[in-house]
Amino acid sequence: FSHEAFVYTTSQEFLTGTVPFVLEALERDEQVLAVLSSEKIDLLRTEMAKNVHRVRFVDMATVGANPARIMPVWMRFVDKRVAGRGVRGIGEPIHAARSSAELVECQQHESLLNHAFDSTPAFRMLCPYDVALGPEILEEAARSHPFVYSKGRVVPSMGWGLEGGPARPHEAALPNPPTSFEQLAFAMGQLHDVRAFVTHHAAAAGFDAERTSDVVLAVNEVATNSLRHGGQRGTLTVWHEGATLICEVQDTGQIADPLAGRRIPSPAAVGGYGLWLVNHLCDLVQVRTGPGGSVVRLHVRPNFATR
Template sequence: MSPTELTTDRDGGAAPFEHLGLLYRTAADYLTGTVPFVRTALSAGDPVLVAAPKANLDLVRSALGSDARRVGFADMTVAGRNPGRILPGVLLDFADSHPERRVSIIGEPVWPGRTDIEYPACVIHEALINTVFAGRDAAILCPYDAQRLSPRALADAHRTHPVMEHLGTRRPSDAYADPLDVAAGFNQPLPAPPPETATAAYRGQASLTDVRRFVTQQAEAAGLAADRTAELTVAVNELVSNTIEHTTGGGSVAAWSERDTFVCQVEDTGHLADPLIGRLRPAGGASRGRGLVFVNHLCDLVRIHTRPGRTAIRLHVLLSASGP
């Protein structure tokens, strides 16, 4: 069932989940789409979160005046720097903190300045929102800068949002596609590491100490700050531990620097068949999948390519940025 097929009213069970793509070209366009969305929710007594880049946060906060005190705000360039962190750490955290309430969220995960290497994770995030929130009592509005974003980004906005809005007019998206198919389309092989990449093989629990030492030495040599080095080492240790627990073979860790980023890649013989692993906190006391949520929290970007017999998980940490 698609999100737009949920038609029961708010007193009769699940209300429709709305996932709207908002196209804007100017600050005035932005406010025309976002402020009425916020005020409508506030009038209904619903909790509201605005998660967007700081300049757009300031626009909305100023336009709301005193009503801004009733709204939550999050700088998406910080909270959502890693697109894989947005679903569990921003959207679901907010929704789950208001149980049995309809929530309204403005989430802007794609903005001018997102890099090409970040972009696939952004589209996967937008697609999977439709799967994760289907049946929930929620409305999520995602602004897209139609003036400065690429045609590809705008086309993908139409593929990942059942309804598009522009200048106050909403229309069903003719290009909307199955969320899992869209996500699968971005499960592509990652670019090859550079020739000078340092690597370390591992196999069995006894390898964990050597892996941690390898990551720490490589990160320190690259100039990564001590706190970020410690976080990255924990993240890699988590992935390697999962390999040892869930696969019959060993794996390898590669480490290198590219421009302003330090990168570690963990490769093994496993297969992550569920595209939602790492995007959802496991229910109850389940441990399966919890590790990748933690890894997403620690890193500035996580890219994954998986197929039967091989999974590569690439962790990116900015050399000049503070931790999450």
């Protein structure tokens, strides 16, 4: 797996880097998937008119509003590869319109790609970064990508493996809740109280019945995991950030699988659907785990972003 950061300054420079990357793949009869904004997809389609039918395009706004939903797209792509053929991807999850919380989760996603596909043969992924994002984001990209793609060449990233590199997935600290919040401690036999608590706050936030059902189901799934795996008790904290309802569940358990909620559940599996379902119900999900326990923070807006 070759995970490559590509820094560009203009739309033309974006094309100068991505088009040869794709054309080389097609010359080698490799399968190509590009997960980009609709604007970048239009740029590539126009530039590659003669070969556009050989490239699969997916709108990042459709699949990646919650960055945790991007990983399954790449997993399906790799799983469906034709035997003996290489695969290439272009993915640009980070853009200027991302909120600060979404940005952090995109960076978590980039780090987790290395874990998810480390042993995948003949898979190159190019991750474009607009230089206008700023030096901090570009430095993080250098730390989360083992390689850099520049002028058609792949070279080792100078930031990869340095001290102060990216936090291990799920260990980056979350900002503290605001001073105004409400909290509910729960234990076995009290999931009804959890659901009632969330229903009350969803109604206060102006959620309709369908969206209220979504957030109640999501919190119920996380709280159930706390009861089963997190010491049979937990704490639910709720607050508002503008129109967004934040529900955070904290317990003393640990989440062992860094890809929990991102790995596609097997149809034959018993369990393993909780965080997967949560990721598809919520606008943003932040999971953190460590020696002191686990935190799952759900961001839910009244009008759901693209599922």
